[in-house]
Amino acid sequence: MLQIDIASAIALSDLQKKKLESSLQKKYSNKELVFDYQVKEELIGGLSVSVAGELHDASLRARLNQLANKI
Amino acid sequence: MSKSDIFANLSSIKDSDLNVEKVSVGKVISYADGIVFADELNDVQAGELVTFGEEGHGLVLNLEREKVGIIVLSGAERIKAGDFVYRTGKILSINVSDEIVGRVIDPLGQSVDGKSAIKKDKEMFLEKIAPGVIARQAVNQPLQTGVKAVDALIPIGRGQRELIIGDRNTGKSSIALASILNQRGQDVICVYVAIGQKKSTLAQFIQTLDDNGALAYTVVVSATASESASLQFLAPYSGQAVAEYFLEKGKDVLIVFDDLSKHAQAYREISLLLKRPSGREAYPGDVFYLHSRLLERACRLNKENGGGSITALPIIETQANDVSAYIPTNVISITDGQIYLETDLFNSGMRPAINIGLSVSRVGSAAQLKAMKQVAGSLKLDLAQFRELEAFAQFSSDLDATTKKQLDRGKRVSEILKQPWDQQMSVAEQVLMIYAATNGHLDGIAVTDLVSFETEFLSFARSNYVDLVKILLTGAKIEGPQDELLKKLIKEFEKTHPRFYKKEA
Numbered sequence: 001m002l003q004i005d006i007a008s009a010i011a012l013s014d015l016q017k018k019k020l021e022s023s024l025q026k027k028y029s030n031k032e033l034v035f036d037y038q039v040k041e042e043l044i045g046g047l048s049v050s051v052a053g054e055l056h057d058a059s060l061r062a063r064l065n066q067l068a069n070k071i
Numbered sequence: 072m073s074k075s076d077i078f079a080n081l082s083s084i085k086d087s088d089l090n091v092e093k094v095s096v097g098k099v100i101s102y103a104d105g106i107v108f109a110d111e112l113n114d115v116q117a118g119e120l121v122t123f124g125e126e127g128h129g130l131v132l133n134l135e136r137e138k139v140g141i142i143v144l145s146g147a148e149r150i151k152a153g154d155f156v157y158r159t160g161k162i163l164s165i166n167v168s169d170e171i172v173g174r175v176i177d178p179l180g181q182s183v184d185g186k187s188a189i190k191k192d193k194e195m196f197l198e199k200i201a202p203g204v205i206a207r208q209a210v211n212q213p214l215q216t217g218v219k220a221v222d223a224l225i226p227i228g229r230g231q232r233e234l235i236i237g238d239r240n241t242g243k244s245s246i247a248l249a250s251i252l253n254q255r256g257q258d259v260i261c262v263y264v265a266i267g268q269k270k271s272t273l274a275q276f277i278q279t280l281d282d283n284g285a286l287a288y289t290v291v292v293s294a295t296a297s298e299s300a301s302l303q304f305l306a307p308y309s310g311q312a313v314a315e316y317f318l319e320k321g322k323d324v325l326i327v328f329d330d331l332s333k334h335a336q337a338y339r340e341i342s343l344l345l346k347r348p349s350g351r352e353a354y355p356g357d358v359f360y361l362h363s364r365l366l367e368r369a370c371r372l373n374k375e376n377g378g379g380s381i382t383a384l385p386i387i388e389t390q391a392n393d394v395s396a397y398i399p400t401n402v403i404s405i406t407d408g409q410i411y412l413e414t415d416l417f418n419s420g421m422r423p424a425i426n427i428g429l430s431v432s433r434v435g436s437a438a439q440l441k442a443m444k445q446v447a448g449s450l451k452l453d454l455a456q457f458r459e460l461e462a463f464a465q466f467s468s469d470l471d472a473t474t475k476k477q478l479d480r481g482k483r484v485s486e487i488l489k490q491p492w493d494q495q496m497s498v499a500e501q502v503l504m505i506y507a508a509t510n511g512h513l514d515g516i517a518v519t520d521l522v523s524f525e526t527e528f529l530s531f532a533r534s535n536y537v538d539l540v541k542i543l544l545t546g547a548k549i550e551g552p553q554d555e556l557l558k559k560l561i562k563e564f565e566k567t568h569p570r571f572y573k574k575e576a
Contacts, residue, residue, distance in 0.1 A: 053111030055096040055155065063089045065125075070087050071080050 002031045005050045009043040009059065024049075097156040099123070100138060105299045106344045107141040109156045115139055118198060120161045123150055128179075130163055130301065133345050140345045142301035144179060165309050167316040168192030172260060175277060175291040176313075178305040183293060195312035197305060201367035208373035213438045213546075214325065214382050217253030217495025218246060220423055220488040223447040223505055224454075225410055225430045228438030229323050230371025230380040234402055236387045236394065237412030241424050243386045245492035246410060247327040248276065250384065252285050253495040254325060260317045261289040262326040264310035266303050267333030270295045283493075303337035311368050314381045318370075321377035326369070330386035331362060335398045352397045362398075363405050408432035422489055427454055440546030442502050449509040450484060457481020476514075483513045486521045499543035500529050503557075506549075512561050516571050524571050528564055536560050 004024060006012075012020070021035060028051075040048075043059035050056070097112030107129055115121065119131045127146025131139055143150065165180030168190045175184040182189050210228035227233045227250075235243045251261045263280075265273045273295055280286045290313050294306035307328050314324040328334070335358055342355035350356050362385075369383035385406065387399050392413065394403065403409055408431045417424035439447070456477050463470065464478055487508050490496070496504075504525060507513055516524055533540055539556045543549075549557070565572060 050096055050155070053095060053097060053113050055094050055157075056091055057094065058091040062092055066089050066092065067084060067087060070083060 001034055002028060002052060003034050003036065005036045005038065007038045007040045007043060007048045007050075007059075009039070009041055009045050011039050012037060020047075095158045097139065099150060099152050099154045099156060101152065102143075102147075102150045104344050105143050105147060105301055106341070107143055107150060107156070108138045109141060110138050112139050112156060112158065115158055118162055120159045120163050122157045122159060123154055124157075129156070130305075132341070133347070142304075142341055142345075143299070144301055144305070147299070163197045163305070164194045165197065165312055166191035166193070167195050167313055171290050171313060171316075172288060173286050173290070175293055176309075177298070178292060178294050178302045178309040180309060193316060195316050197308040197312050198364075199312070199315065199368065201364070202370050202372060202376070206372050206376040207370050210371050210434045210438050212323075212371075212380075213435070213440055213443075214250075214259070214323075215253055215257075215498060216246070216250040217497070218249050218423060219490050219496060219501050219504065220425050220427065221246065221250075221410060222439075222498070222501055223443060223450055223488075224427055225408065225425070225432040226435035226439040226443070226447075227382065227384075227432060228371075228435040229382050230369065231408070231432070231434050231438075232366045232369045232383040232385065232406040233432060233435070234385050234387060234406040234409040235412070236389060236399060236403070236409050237424070238389055238392060238414050241412035241414055241417045242422060242492065243388070243412055244276070244329055246412075246423055247329060247384050247386060248279065249492050249495055250325065251280065251289060251327065252283050252493070254288065255283070255285060257323075259288065259323045259325055260314075261285070262292065262310045262314050262324060263289060264292040264294075264307050264326065264328045266294050266306050266328065266330060267296050267337060268329065270297065300337040300340040303334060304341055307331070307334055307365050311365060311381075315368065318372065318379040318381050319377060321379045323379060324381045326381055326383050328365075328383065328385040330388050331402060332388045332398055335361065354397060358398070359401050359405075362402055366402075366405050407434045420489070421485070423492070425488075427488075428458060440498055441548040442543060442546050443498060443505075445549055446502055446505040446509055450505055453477075453480050453484045453509060457485065479514055480508075480511065482518055483516070483521065484508050486518050487513070487525065489522075497544060498546050499532075499540045502543050502549075503529060503532055503540075503560075506557055507561060512565075520571055527568060527571075531564050531567070532560055535563070 025033060043061050045060035046058045048055060048057040048059045095112060095114055097109035100108045100110050115131050117131055117134050121129045121131055121141060123129060123146055126149055128144045129141040130144060131141050133140030170190050174182055174189060177183050210230045212229045214227045214229045215222055216227060235246055237243050251263065254261055273293055277291060280289055292306050292310040294303040310326055314326045317324050335354060338358060338361055339354050343349060347355045366383055366385060369381045371380040372378055385402060387402050389399055411426045411429040412424045413426045416426060460474060460478055487504050539553065542553055
């Protein structure tokens, strides 16, 4: 069993959730996945997905932070 | 920011490649008493800085199979169970620049004195391996504390670690404070680390520094009793990091840790909460290493490495004069000597309340100024004889003449070692007084008159024997002509100030 935490700035629609889940299932094909959805306004936009101690942060906030670090 | 900078930034924004970052995170399992346990974080390193979101910071101390133990440094109030903990890949460090002098900072390098932020020049690591033997040289330069008893009998050299130990209220901090005040105009940077002290005490301390113009060359690292144990634990290391910044510039630094008993207690608190096994007095197993790695960083570097030095004055508070407790014995064995203060002496009016017999300086005598060494030799002898005979002092009627003389000398010698904490003395003044005492010139003066004698004698010397005082200030060996001058000075003073000499006759 693999816990996957998904955070988004606004609540995802069922269709979006389904798409996300099926693409993640493809990536981790031999595992049983458990999804947990959260709404975090501070992300501003985009998604952040964390799987087993790894955070794939595709939120707008993370990119702004990246920019801020570069300047 | 200049125009060209803005354009450079804009184009760098345009060209920057913002991929989805893959970062290592963990989740907060529990948070209590300033300690976070987090799961995952598989690749985190011990001693690494982690963040809780964008606000909080923590330091990883424990790595276990199931979880990591993290001490929270900032932003504790926002932490919730389930929050992400992010790796930073960085080791704890503080930003230091020349601007830091005269400021009060917290252990994370942020100013807490309400003035502007401190500019960054260099990032200094809190934990650092001490300079190796190749980079060092022997302690060969004195650090004048301005306290007669210390400079004459327990001399401290630049790069030495001298412990100040004693019960509460025996004047430990006062000796440290006097040493800091005495560095004015000596091109020495002072760092004062306050660990677990009352804020009121610290505020008063800073005020005293400021009033005496000492804040201009002093950095205060403050982790008062209201700060968390983790900050108190880090304070001495950040003080040392500040000191090392100036060491690298070839400067001489004096660092005071006030006090390391509280530091050990803070570390004990952290260790117990992290569920590390406890040992004697419930201190963890590595409490010796805690202080040894800190004090090892005090050093005197050789010319090739800049020639700077860090002199450390750690302070330890004992309970009921018990120097054989765990932390005192540890720190005594790490340092190059100790200044031992006693309540009994303090209460009997001996201030500074230094127990000369139990205090030692293991390396400082090699660095002591020549003139001081010359006069201090007989001072030590006089005091030792006095201590031996003191018990007999009660039966003074039955004593033979030599014994009585030794007792009288001893009384006067210990009397002149008394000194108010806020009156530091220059080398010349110290040598003058000790010379007069050990050569028997004070034997004819009543013990009670010695305080006023000292003031008048020194001001007489300063105004009438300017050249002699100048030579003595250099600390050069007292030779024929100076010796003649000293004798002449004392004789002349005797003639002009007869009131001191009448009493005994």
